[in-house]
Amino acid sequence: MGRRVIPHVPMRPLWRCRSCGAEWPCQPARLSLLVEYRGDRTGLLLYLGALMTEAGEQLAALNPGHVPDLHHRFLGWARARG
């Protein structure tokens, strides 16, 4: 096995980062999303909102009765400042 660069993408249905194992979106994933969606904050929030919905359904199926704070995790950091 050679060295491979694993992108910071979510592992479904756990929604942990495939590369670093942190809760997705991890810090590197957030940075690359900010770069990718530079100048299109609305598009970024729509994209994250769709993923948040998907994550919410999958995490709820894994752990019924537990409602994680996905809003903060997916959208809190991406809001425009100021």
Ligand SMILES: [Zn+2]
């Ligand atoms: Zn990561």
